[in-house]
Amino acid sequence: MSERDDWEREFDLAWADGAEHKEPSARARMLAARWKENPxxxxxxxxxPEPVRSRRSSWVSTAVVLGCVAAVIVLLGYINFRAPY
Incomplete structure (x- = not known):
């Protein structure tokens, strides 16, 4: 037999899934033992989930955004006013 045939035979998942007895994983055994004593x-x-409380109210955030927009408008108007034509 070739090495490939040995590899396929050794790790044949269909054969492993068809086993009559399946041993639980180590984690499953650990949790079963723990839950038997303390479910x-x-x-x-x-x-x-618990609702997340914001640090600021929504009106403060709105005021900051509108203030920034107003500042940009004033700055652009000032730059346009000072620009020579």
Missing amino acids: PAPVPFRAD
């Missing part, structure tokens, strides 16, 4: 609390499906 986890029930958690609702896709629970909503």
Whole structure:
């Protein structure tokens, strides 16, 4: 047999999936042992996270944006006023 045939036979996933007994992973065994002593609390499906409180209110942000826009308009008007034609 060639080396490729040995590799395919050794790692044949269909054969492994067809096994009658499947051993759980180490993590699954660890969690099962832990939960037997101390079961986890029930958690609702896709629970909503806690709402995030903003540091500033929305009107402050709006005032800052409008102030910046007004400053840019005034600056552009001043530059246009001073430009020689």
